[in-house]
Amino acid sequence: MDFKIREGRGQAPGRKALVREREEYFRLMDQGVSSMEACRVVGINRRTGKRWRNGRQATGSTRSAPPIRRPLSSVGPSRYLREADRIHIADRLREKASIRQIASELGRSPSTISREIRRNGMPLRGDSSRWAYRPHAAQSRADARRPRPKPGKIGQNQELRDFIRHHLERRWSPEQICQALRTRFPDRPEMHVTHETVYQALYVQGRGELRRELARALRTGRTMRRPHRQSYRRQPRMAKDMVMISDRPAEAADRAVPGHWEGDLIIGKAHKSAIGTLVERSSRFVTLVHLPEGRRPSQMRDALIQTVSTLPAQLRRSLTWDQGSEMHLHKDFSTATDMPVFFCDPGSPWQRGSNENTNGLLRQYFPKGTDLARYTRPELDAVAAELNSRPRKTLGWETPAGRLAKLLATAS
Incomplete structure (x- = not known):
């Protein structure tokens, strides 16, 4: 999409001022781009695009306006069947071609062709058991059906x-x-x-x-719909010096070498308290990070440094985290511990699957809606010790503590 928004468009020189924008808008729509995205690309308001597509009803002193009737281009891909496509369908039906053959020739889905014949065909006069498909009549029916809005x-x-x-x-x-x-x-x-x-x-x-x-x-109680964030509006939280999970060493992915960790937070009541969770990928060994004062980036950095510094050097190979703003000072952490931090892709919790599973187990000890700041360091250590001494099916019924000890013995 290399369309360049025209500068100085505030003073429109007449009714044809947006001809170029209108052509590009409909070209994008024909390619299957959403109306919201097409409006963003050509630099118009969403209401303008809607008025071009659907027309405008008369309200007060504002006159009504019909939808813009534009001829579909005969070249390039289109989300709609054109008149030439309908003529091809009619010709091939007379030649007794199958629906799948016609669909393959037009580069369409077979369901598109069968739906077109069913919706825009008609019974023959005097014999309703026989069905005819007339391309020009089908085009007229499709054109009449397209304008919006329609009664619900x-x-x-x-x-x-x-x-x-x-x-x-x-x-x-x-x-x-x-x-x-x-x-x-x-x-x-x-x-x-x-x-x-x-x-x-x-x-x-x-x-x-x-x-x-x-x-x-409704259960949500909302009187307005809450839209999902658009991908192009999402702002990276740590655009500077962020190393993605795709650059993580291969040894971390296959879980063969101990020392690669996954991290996250479990959040307490009213989002005012938190506990950091670290899970070693090979053994599922759990370590909890004490955050009694909060989870601001500086507090998260200091607590992580204090926790990780107690680990032996061979267990400080990497840390994988999501793109939470609490890790904004990750470079300081890496410098202090010599432990690189890798970040997951947005909305991809499965890239930290062991950590997500462990967080679910921890909710037995720290239920949602609990003030997590009231837990002391010894209490967190007791919970971690209990989890690390629990047999795990994924480890062949070994305990995380036992598996980690075996891996360290083998490595030494």
Whole structure:
């Protein structure tokens, strides 16, 4: 996406000022890019892209505007079937070609071709048992079906709306309601909706199919949807001097050599306290980091240095952590302990699988909602000792302490 946003666009020189942006927006949409991402690339507001696609209804002194009717390009990939594709489908159907043959020739999924024939074909006059596919009529049907917004299924069906409203008031989840609809009305597809349809009827502004007050009956209690963060908006927490897990030595991945650790935090009540957890990858040996004053980067650095310094040199080969801001001073830690720190990819907890499993075991001792600052260093050591003396299936029923001692003896 090498589109360059035009500078000095604040004073638009007329109605054709955004012709170039509009062409690029629709080109991106035809390639399957989301509307939000396409708007970001061409430098327009999301509402502008929506108005181009769906048109605008008249409100007060604002006149209505139809959707922009643009001819689809005949070259390059497209997410929609073009008229030339529909002509090809009609010709091959007359030649008795199979759906899979047609799909392969057009570079489409077989389900796309079968759905196109089913939706845009028509029965022959005088013989409804015979089905005809006429490409130009199919194109007209597809063009007429494309404009948005469309009336929602819930808004058109009073019985469906009442059923959903009644069960929302009983604090059923949208997914439970949709399953109940399919069980109660198995032969009435007009009464079947997905849970996403129910959420949109509650949250999407302008639909008005369900009262916004009903959203408070949901378990989250939210009256607005909370969007997921977009990947392009995510800011790295430690962009400076961060070494990723892909650069970690191979000996750490195969767990053959002791001394490679995984680390993380378990968080206490109201996110105000924490305990650091370190797990040795080869033996699953656990060491807990005492953080009585908090988990700011300087406190995390000092506590980790104090804990790791008690380990023998052969057990200080590497530490793998997630991209939590508490490790902002990781370079200071590495300098003091001669132990490099590697960081996992965002949203990839399986890259520290042993540590995640151990954190689950530790929740038996430190339940969620507990003030973790009240635990003393001896209490943490007692919990770690109990875990390290517990047989583990993944170690062939050896204990972590026993496996670590065996590995150290072999290495020496």
